[in-house]
Amino acid sequence: MSVSDWNEAADELNAIVASFDEGEVSVDDLFTKLERATAIIESLEARLALTKAKVDELTPRIARVIDDE
Numbered sequence: 001m002s003v004s005d006w007n008e009a010a011d012e013l014n015a016i017v018a019s020f021d022e023g024e025v026s027v028d029d030l031f032t033k034l035e036r037a038t039a040i041i042e043s044l045e046a047r048l049a050l051t052k053a054k055v056d057e058l059t060p061r062i063a064r065v066i067d068d069e
Contacts, residue, residue: 006047013040 016037019025025033 006044009040009044013037013044016040 016033019033
């Protein structure tokens with residue numbers, strides 16, 4: 001269950017949530033949709049953590065460049 005694009009993943013997650021809100025999910029599909037929603041959320045959280053780590057790494061470098069100017 002790969003999630004390749006942030007916007008596509010967010011749209012898919014929103015669609016799943018909307019289907020729950022609108023009562024469109026059958027009992028047969030409930031587990032599958034919950035499993036997919038969980039995979040999307042985990043993938044997005046991992047991307048956010050990676051992005052935060054990269055920002056945390058770059059911030060001191062940017063500060064040094066600004067201080068040198």
